[in-house]
Amino acid sequence: MSSxxxxxxxxxxxxxxxxxxxxxxxxxxxxAQPIKIGYSDWPGWVAWQVAIEKGWFKEAGxxxxxxxxxxxxxxxxxxAGKIDAVTVTNxxxxxxxxxxxxxxxxxxxxxxxxxxxxxxxPGIKSLKDLKGKKVGLEIGLVEHLLLLNGLEKAGLxxxxxxxxxxxxxxxxxxxxxxxxxxxxxxxxxSGEAMKRVPGAKPIYTSADEPGxxxxxxxxxxxxxxxxxxxxxxxxxxxxxxxxxxxxxxTQPDAVKIMAGRVGLKPAAYLxxxxxxxxxxxEEGKQVMVKADGFKSLYGSTKIVDDFNVKYGIYKKPQDLDxxxxxxxxxK
Amino acid sequence: MDNTTxxxxxxxxxxKARFDKLKQREVILEVKGLNKVYKSAQGETTALSNVSFKTxxxxxxxxxxxSGCGKxxxxxxxxxxxxxxxxxxxxxxxxxxxxxxDRGMVFQGYTLFPWLTVRKNVxxxxxxxxxxxxxxxxxxxxxxxxxxxxxxxxAYPHQLSGGMKQRVAIAxxxxxxxRILLMDEPFGALDAQTRCKxxxxxxxIWRNVDVTILFITxxxxxxxLLADRILVLKANPGEVQELIEVPVPRPRSVDxxxxxxxxxxxxRLEALIHPPASIASDEVETVKPHMIRFTNxxxxxx
Amino acid sequence: xxxxxxxAARQELPPNRRKLLAIGSFVLPILIWCxxxxxxxxxxxxxxxxxxxxxxxxxxxxxxxxxxxxxxxxTVQTQGGALPxxxxxxxxxxPPPHKxxxxxxxGFTTPPASKDGLWLHQSLWQSIQVIFWxxxxxxxxxxxxxxxxxxxxxxSRLFEPFIEFFRYLPAPAFGALAVAVxxxxxxxxxxxxxxxxxxxxxxxxxxxxxxxxxxxxxxxxTLGTSRLKLLxxxxxxxxxxxxxxxQRILLGWAWTYLIVAELIxxxxxxxxxxxxxxxxxxxxxxxxxxLMIGIIGLGTDLVLAWLGKRLFPWDKPANKQ
Numbered sequence: 001m002s003s004x005x006x007x008x009x010x011x012x013x014x015x016x017x018x019x020x021x022x023x024x025x026x027x028x029x030x031x032a033q034p035i036k037i038g039y040s041d042w043p044g045w046v047a048w049q050v051a052i053e054k055g056w057f058k059e060a061g062x063x064x065x066x067x068x069x070x071x072x073x074x075x076x077x078x079x080a081g082k083i084d085a086v087t088v089t090n091x092x093x094x095x096x097x098x099x100x101x102x103x104x105x106x107x108x109x110x111x112x113x114x115x116x117x118x119x120x121x122p123g124i125k126s127l128k129d130l131k132g133k134k135v136g137l138e139i140g141l142v143e144h145l146l147l148l149n150g151l152e153k154a155g156l157x158x159x160x161x162x163x164x165x166x167x168x169x170x171x172x173x174x175x176x177x178x179x180x181x182x183x184x185x186x187x188x189x190s191g192e193a194m195k196r197v198p199g200a201k202p203i204y205t206s207a208d209e210p211g212x213x214x215x216x217x218x219x220x221x222x223x224x225x226x227x228x229x230x231x232x233x234x235x236x237x238x239x240x241x242x243x244x245x246x247x248x249x250t251q252p253d254a255v256k257i258m259a260g261r262v263g264l265k266p267a268a269y270l271x272x273x274x275x276x277x278x279x280x281x282e283e284g285k286q287v288m289v290k291a292d293g294f295k296s297l298y299g300s301t302k303i304v305d306d307f308n309v310k311y312g313i314y315k316k317p318q319d320l321d322x323x324x325x326x327x328x329x330x331k
Numbered sequence: 332m333d334n335t336t337x338x339x340x341x342x343x344x345x346x347k348a349r350f351d352k353l354k355q356r357e358v359i360l361e362v363k364g365l366n367k368v369y370k371s372a373q374g375e376t377t378a379l380s381n382v383s384f385k386t387x388x389x390x391x392x393x394x395x396x397x398s399g400c401g402k403x404x405x406x407x408x409x410x411x412x413x414x415x416x417x418x419x420x421x422x423x424x425x426x427x428x429x430x431x432x433d434r435g436m437v438f439q440g441y442t443l444f445p446w447l448t449v450r451k452n453v454x455x456x457x458x459x460x461x462x463x464x465x466x467x468x469x470x471x472x473x474x475x476x477x478x479x480x481x482x483x484x485x486a487y488p489h490q491l492s493g494g495m496k497q498r499v500a501i502a503x504x505x506x507x508x509x510r511i512l513l514m515d516e517p518f519g520a521l522d523a524q525t526r527c528k529x530x531x532x533x534x535x536i537w538r539n540v541d542v543t544i545l546f547i548t549x550x551x552x553x554x555x556l557l558a559d560r561i562l563v564l565k566a567n568p569g570e571v572q573e574l575i576e577v578p579v580p581r582p583r584s585v586d587x588x589x590x591x592x593x594x595x596x597x598x599r600l601e602a603l604i605h606p607p608a609s610i611a612s613d614e615v616e617t618v619k620p621h622m623i624r625f626t627n628x629x630x631x632x633x
Numbered sequence: 634x635x636x637x638x639x640x641a642a643r644q645e646l647p648p649n650r651r652k653l654l655a656i657g658s659f660v661l662p663i664l665i666w667c668x669x670x671x672x673x674x675x676x677x678x679x680x681x682x683x684x685x686x687x688x689x690x691x692x693x694x695x696x697x698x699x700x701x702x703x704x705x706x707x708t709v710q711t712q713g714g715a716l717p718x719x720x721x722x723x724x725x726x727x728p729p730p731h732k733x734x735x736x737x738x739x740g741f742t743t744p745p746a747s748k749d750g751l752w753l754h755q756s757l758w759q760s761i762q763v764i765f766w767x768x769x770x771x772x773x774x775x776x777x778x779x780x781x782x783x784x785x786x787x788x789s790r791l792f793e794p795f796i797e798f799f800r801y802l803p804a805p806a807f808g809a810l811a812v813a814v815x816x817x818x819x820x821x822x823x824x825x826x827x828x829x830x831x832x833x834x835x836x837x838x839x840x841x842x843x844x845x846x847x848x849x850x851x852x853x854x855t856l857g858t859s860r861l862k863l864l865x866x867x868x869x870x871x872x873x874x875x876x877x878x879x880q881r882i883l884l885g886w887a888w889t890y891l892i893v894a895e896l897i898x899x900x901x902x903x904x905x906x907x908x909x910x911x912x913x914x915x916x917x918x919x920x921x922x923x924l925m926i927g928i929i930g931l932g933t934d935l936v937l938a939w940l941g942k943r944l945f946p947w948d949k950p951a952n953k954q
Contacts, residue, residue, distance in 0.1 A: 038817075038899075041912070053748040067817060067899045070908070073808075077898060080813035188913065198690060198701045260746025263909045412851050432857030442852035445947050446870045456856035459866065487947040507856060 034063040035223065035230055036083040038074035041262055043269075043276040044110030044215040045087040049261040050244055050254050051237045062233040068261075078103070084223040090214040090297060091142060091304040097323060098314035103218040104325045106231060107238050108284045108297055110215045114207035115275035116146055117190045120182040121175060122199030127154040129203075133181035136166035136174045140311045142213050143168070143184030145304065149212055150204035172196045187275060210277065211287070211294030214301070224325065235328045239281035246278065281329055288326040297324060337591035339599045342578045350576055353559060356387040359423065359510055359543045360409070366417035367404055367569075377568035378404045381418070384562055384574060386511070386543055393558035394547045397604050401569025402547045406515050409545065410436045422510060432456060435504030435542075439516040441496045443488040449499050450475065450484040456507040474502040477536065494525040501536065511543045518553070527585060530556055534583060551600045555593055556583055563603050572603055663730065670729035677721040687714030696725060728917040736921040740906075753906065757925060760891055760902035763819060767826025767894070768887045772880065775834035780876075782835065783842020784868050793839065800832035805893040817898040825897060829890035830883055837879050845871045874941065874948035881937050888930050 039045040048066060051057060057064045067074075067083060078086040079101040086103075088096065093105055118137075124130065127150050137143045148158055166174045171183040172193040182203065183193055194200045206212055217238075224231055245254040252266070259269035279287060293299040298320055305317050342350070367379040378401040386392050394402045407413040409420060411430035420427040422434065443452050453471035458464060475481045478498040488496055497517050504512055518526040530553060537544055548554050554561050555577055563572045578592040587593050639646070646654070669676050680702040685691035688705045697705075702719060709716055723729070728736075740753045751759070782789040804825050811821030845868060853867045854860075895904030903922055910918035941948070 036817075041909070049747060068905075069817075069899055070896055073812075073897060073900075076809045076812050077817045080809070082812060082817045082898075192914075194690075195695060195697075198697055198705070201690075257747060260750065262913070263746065263906070263915075264913055268913070410851075410855050412854065430851075430854035430857075432855075434855065436852070436855040438848055438852060440846075440848055442846070442848045444849060444852075444867070444871070446873065446945070447947075455853070455866075456858075459853070459856060459858045459862060489947060503856065513855075 396564030779838025
C-alpha cells in the first residue's frame with residue numbers, strides 16, 4: 001500500500017480494516033495477491049497444468065498461481081497457511097483439518113480407478129485366498145482401507161488376515177522376499193511389485209470400488225469466504241480442463257502438457273492417466289450429493305473418517321458438513 | 332698461556348675498570364624479592380623465590396640455570412606476559428604492570444607474523460603505536476640494514492632461514508627503541524655454526540645501539556661469551572645462586588674460549604649448575620651396559 | 634629421485650606420479666562401471682525381454698530375474714509354444730555410462746516440456762543460489778562468532794555449549810517450521826542450508842582460531858599492541874588461510890544439505906529433477922544430475938584452492954608442491 005497519499009491513504013485503510021474486521025488484517029494484504037494453489041504429482045492434479053498453459057485462468061479473469069510441491073510438502077505448506085488451497089485425497093483433507101488447518105473441499109477432481117491395488121503373489125487368485133495369510137501395507141493409509149473394503153465384499157473381515165506394517169515404497173521388496181501373500185500399494189510401487197515378482201497379480205484395486213478414494217481441491221475457509229467469486233471462476237475452469245482431456249481430439253495435446261509437467265514422455269504417462277477417473281463438473285455435482293456409500297463424496301468421506309478415528313489417526317470425528325461445500329459446483 | 336687454576340673472581344685491571352664504569356650508569360631494571368607461585372589442583376608450586384637483581388644501562392646480563400629453575404618464567408614476568416605473586420619489578424623506577432613497547436622481546440620459537448613481509452613485520456610495532464606507514468617504513472629499513480637483511484625486505488618469513496628469522500625478530504623488537512631487550516634462548520633452535528655467527532652479530536648490534544640486554548640461555552659458553560654478568564639460578568624453587576661478573580675482557584670472540592678466565596668461569600658455572608654429586612648418582616650406572624659384540628672379530632674400527 | 638618408493642609413509646610422490654594417480658582416481662571407478670555394464674558375464678543378473686513369447690505376463694522391455702526367465706523358458710519348452718526372447722541386462726538402477734553421458738548432454742539441450750518449466754541449467758542455477766545464500770548468511774554470523782569464541786573465553790563459554798547441543802539436531806527436522814515461518818519459496822530452503830552449516834561452522838572456526846600460535850599474540854603484545862587491536866591485526870590475519878580452508882570444506886557440507894532443503898516448500902532446483910526422474914525410474918537422468926552436482930562442487934573447490942594460493946602467498950600448506 002502506498003504511503004504517499006498520506007491521510008487519505010490512512011482513512012482508506014481504516015475503512016477497509018473496519019469492513020473486514022471480523023476476518024483480520026491479514027486478509028487486507030492477501031486480497032491484493034494471487035490465489036495460491038499447491039498441486040503435486042497425481043494425474044487428477046497434474047490436469048490443472050492444462051489450464052495453466054492454456055492461460056484459461058487469465059481468460060476467466062482470476063489471478064491464480066499454482067505452486068508445484070511434493071505431496072507431503074504441499075500439505076505442510078497448506079497447514080502453515082502459506083497457500084490458499086491444496087490438492088489432496090478426501091481422507092488427507094480430513095487429517096489436515098484435524099491437525100488444525102480447517103479446509104473446505106469444493107471440487108472432486110477424480111477418483112482412483114485402479115492405481116491403488118492389493119497385489120497377490122503367484123497362486124493368490126482372489127481376496128478369499130488371503131485367509132490366514134500375511135498382507136504387507138502401511139497401516140492407516142488408504143491401501144489399508146482398500147483391503148478392508150475388499151475383505152468385507154469377499155465375506156471376510158480384518159481378523160482373517162494378519163497385516164504387516166510395511167512402508168509403501170518398500171512393498172515391492174517385501175513381496176519379492178516371499179514371506180507375504182500380498183501387499184497393498186499405489187502406482188508406481190504396485191506396478192514395480194508386479195514386475196519384481198513374476199506372476200504376481202492385482203487381486204483387488206480401486207477400480208473395484210470407485211469412490212473409495214476421491215481426490216479433491218480443498219480451500220482455506222477464510223479465502224473461500226473472502227474471495228468467493230474467484231473460486232467460482234476456478235471451478236468453471238476445472239470443467240473446461242476435464243472436457244479438454246476427455247475429448248479424443250484434444251487428449252494428445254493434454255497428455256503432452258501433463259507429461260511435460262512430470263518429466264515423462266506422453267506415451268509413458270498415458271497408463272497413469274488411465275488409472276485415474278477424472279470427473280466433469282456434472283459428474284462432480286452428482287458425487288457431491290449427500291448419501292451413504294462410495295458413490296457419494298459424503299459417504300466415502302464418512303467411511304474414511306470412521307476409519308481414521310478407529311485407527312487413531314485423529315481422535316474426534318470431523319464435521320463433514322463444514323468440510324464439504326457443494327455450492328460452487330451447483331452454481 | 333697460564334694453565335694453573337685461575338680464580339674466576341680475579342679480574343684484570345681493564346675488566347675491573349669497565350665494571351666500575353658500568354655500575355656508575357643508571358639502573359634500568361630492578362627486581363626486588365620477586366616471588367612466583369603457581370596454584371594447581373595438586374597444590375602450590377613455587378617457581379621463583381625471592382629473586383633480586385639490578386641491571387644498568389647498556390649492560391648485557393645472561394640468566395642461566397638448570398631446567399626448572401624458572402628462568403623462562405622470570406623473563407616472561409619481566410616482559411609483562413605473566414603475573415607475579417610477590418616482590419617488585421621496576422623499569423626506570425616504575426613498576427611493570429603488563430606488556431609494553433619499553434621492553435622488547437625475542438622468543439625462542441619464531442614468532443614473526445607469517446602473513447607480513449619482513450619489512451612489514453619490523454614496521455608492525457611502530458604502526459600499532461600510531462606512526463604513519465611512510466615513516467615506519469623508513470625506520471624499518473634502517474633497522475633491516477643494521478641486521479643485514481635489507482635485501483629480504485619483501486620476503487615472507489617462511490622463505491627465511493632460522494638465523495635470518497631471528498635477525499628480523501631482533502630488528503622488530505629494537506625498532507621500538509625499548510629500554511631493555513629481553514631474549515628468551517633466542518638461538519636455542521639454531522645449528523652450532525649459525526648460532527656462532529648470531530652471537531657475534533648480537534654483540535655487534537649491542538655495541539652500536541643504546542640498549543640493555545637480558546639474555547636467557549642454557550649454553551654456558553654462550554653465557555660467558557656474551558655477558559657482562561651472569562645471573563645463576565638454581566631449581567626448585569628458582570632462587571638466585573650467584574651473580575657472576577665475567578672476567579673475560581672485551582671485545583669478545585670465540586678465540587677466548589680457552590683463556591684461563593674463560594675456563595675458570597665455565598668451571599664455576601659447571602659446579603653451580605651440575606653439582607658433581609648429581610652426575611655420579613644419575614649417570615654412572617646407566618652409561619656402562621653390558622656390550623655384546625655384533626660384528627666379525629676381525630672387523631675392528633679402532 | 635628415481636628410487637622413491639610408491640609407498641613411503643608421509644612422503645610426497647614426484648609430480649608425474651601424483652598426476653597419474655589423480656587421473657587414476659577418476660578413471661578407475663569409471664573403468665569398473667564400464668566393465669560391469671558392458672561385459673555380460675560379470676554381473677547382469679536380469680533379462681530384458683525383447684519378445685514375451687508364450688509367457689502370459691512377460692512384456693517387451695520388462696526386466697526379470699535371470700532364474701525366472703530360465704524357469705519360464707523351460708516351462709514353455711516342455712509345454713510348447715513361442716519361446717520368450719531376451720538379453721542379459723543389469724538392474725534398472727545401474728544404467729551404463731554411455732546412457733548417463735547421453736542423459737547429461739540431452740539434459741542441457743532439451744527445452745522444458747511445460748510452459749512454466751525450467752531448463753536444466755536454470756534449475757541448477759536455482760540450486761546454486763540456494764546454496765550461495767544459505768552459506769553466505771551462515772558465514773556472515775558464524776565466522777565473526779567463531780573468531781570471537783576462539784579468541785575470548787567468555788564468548789566461547791556463553792555460546793558453545795548451546796551450539797554443541799544444537800548441532801546434533803537434524804536440519805531437515807526444521808522443514809515444517811521453516812515453511813511456517815518463511816513461506817514456500819527459497820526462504821525455508823536457505824534456512825535449512827543455514828541450519829545445516831551454521832552450528833558446525835561456529836565450532837570449526839572457533840577451533841581454528843584457538844589453534845593460532847599464542848606466541849604470536851604475545852609477540853604483538855610485547856611490541857606495544859593494545860588488546861583491542863590484537864583481534865584485527867593478529868588474530869584475523871593469522872587465521873585467514875586456515876579460515877579460508879575451513880570455509881571451503883564447509884561449503885562442501887552445505888551442498889550435502891541441498892537435497893533435503895529443496896524437498897521443502899515448492900519443488901525446485903536440481904532436486905526436483907532428481908526426485909521426479911527417480912520416481913519414474915529414469916536412473917540415467919538421476920546419475921547425470923548427481924554428476925552435475927559433483928562437477929560443480931569439485932570445480933568450485935578447485936577454483937577456490939587456486940584463488941587461495943594467490944590470496945595467501947605466505948601460506949605454506951597451500952603453496953607446498
